[in-house]
Amino acid sequence: MKTRRSFLQKASASALAMSLPAFPMFSLTKESETYFDFQEVKPLRVAIMGLGSYGKRVADAMKDCKRAKLVGLVSGTPSKVESWKKEFGIEDKNCYNYQNFDQIKNNPDIDAVYVITPNGLHKEHAIRTAKAGKHVICEKPMATTAADAAEMVSVCEQAGVKLLIGYRMHFEANTLEVVRKRKAGEFGEIKFFQGLSGFIIGDPTQWRLDPVLSGGGAMMDIGIYSINGARYMIGEEPLWVTAQEVKTDPVKFKEGIDETITFQMGFPNGVVASCLSTYSMNYLDKFFLNGTKGFAEMQPSTGYGPIEGRTHQGPLTNPHVTHQTTQMDEMAAMILDGKQAEIPVDGREGLKDMKIIEAIFEAVKTGQRVDLV
Template sequence: MGTRRIFLKRAGFSTLALSLPFAETLSAMNFERDDKILRVAIMGLGSYGTRVAEAMVNCQRAKLVGVISGTPSKVETWKQKYGIPDKNCYHYDNFDQIKDNPDIDAVYVITPNSLHKPYSIRVAKAGKHVICEKPMALNAAEGQEMVAACKAAGVHLLVGYRMHFEAKTQEVVRQQRAGEFGETLFFQGLSGFRIGDPTQWRLNYELAGGGSMMDIGIYSINGARYMLGEEPTWVTAQEVKTDPVKFKENVDETITFQMGFPSGAVASCLSTYSLNNLDKFFLNGTKGFAEMQPSTGYGPIKAWTNKGPVEAEHITHQTTQMDEMAAIILDGKKPMIPVDGEEGLKDLVIIDAIYKAVKTGEKVMIS
């Protein structure tokens, strides 16, 4: 059987074979147990789920083996495109049955924000590792429930922080930790784009839990933390809304926010759904600086310091992310920048504080 699999792979028959009568047999062969491969089902087959699936084609340690969706036509398309067998296809009502499916190790939850907590907890209770898109939940209380549920189930909870594995980002963080910029006292994070379709779920408070802060703004929050290497102790924030029709109550259009850190460092950040060309990090220290633009887009990332350009090969972020997450789950690898549930929870605590600061107009302390 191993010889047949190698022959089919080398002959390039995978796509053709799936349209033939023995497609189910071929799929079963492809998904045989391999303790060195993390076998993943994707939940939510929208644009980002599609991006992850396409990136996983080139993974060495992670393989797409299942889907969970409420849209039968998408399931059918993915089955044909990725050779996924019927027994690994679920909908939102019955995916708890994955507990009886040994072919699936982990589920990547890529749904609207409000569904992250309930679906992740169901996955954990089914005994499967959880990979959840960011923000991990709607607030810190929900995030804590997720962390507790995954610990109780004995499964990993990882968050889709793809930038934590990006090579140029890691090099800048390495230099900062090595003291090459001296004492880093200032960070600027600009995160935003002009959002389109006003009917999309990202502008629906019940689904998104907010607006730009619950989507693009988290990049500046998270970036400040890993670029400065500290956790903030206070935040202040201000909101600007120019289009109350598109950005309804509790759906933030633009928030500027500031964070203070134990060392005395400060971060000045912007989160917006109204301006393009905002994807920039700037880190300044007593001996040097680092700048990244674009800093969190799908790439290639561009970075330079006071010493010159930061060079590294561009690899699709989600490909690297999924391979590295496989190493975390299967090998116990410790990443340079954490991607676990506790990391996701820290960002949620800050988001809660930012929203409170917007409403009160006061500095909010973070314990």
């Protein structure tokens, strides 16, 4: 419906345009472009929970965001809070520890909390965030069990807040180009997918090698990329999994921490995805998709970038943008504007990966094929 206000806004804009000098648009300076901004775009105001190395990576990337802004911190380490406050200009009133965090519900200056704590703490921290009335962005894997993931989804839905999972690759330009080509039929009928994900893990005392905090080893950390990648590259959900584990260092990779797992996933269209997840080999970051009319090969396929690859039509040439910058701007648009991601990043997407991971662990344990319901 046309309103008097909208009419006046358009009339004012037309009058302003007519009154400006007749210079071509390309002659305007960057500063003068703001002259045409009639309405300031609201940013998503984010607090980061967990000020570790990846939290720092996200915070640095957000400096270049257009729609997301870092405004709050949550940490159990006072020294980190102090140094981050100075570096990122965070106000004291937006800083919390794990004891007083629930008071964030009374802070109108924070819209969402990005949970970047160890996997085993995701459920607790996400649920506390949701109950405080704040939107939840949770790093992957979203939990350590499918049951916990399902509870997170339920609580967020009941609280009326968004639950988004940190699938940064779902916004990466070359990845999206391959998915669009597959949807357009440019690869023909998909026949095969291979995903290789791994690196040699370092410090044996880190939380990633603690079964309680990590919920598993390489599969939870790096293997999830091949699981998730197979799903969006093939465009279907797997029906079954088989898996085999190799453990060469039972001291470093104790009970509950997988070192290397090869696994297979069967899809409705007959495609079998052959994948590897490991903590004991480097140079493994590769996706390969094969179809009757063409192929896509990406290496590196999920690293921090640049993502490189080619198809039967030639190289993928989209410019590299810091993944976390794009992710946070896109998630801001999802939360604030209701935008839909081309590849889902919601809690139910994360729950699907958790169910597959549990099935892979079961297949390793039993030596049998495990069907996915």
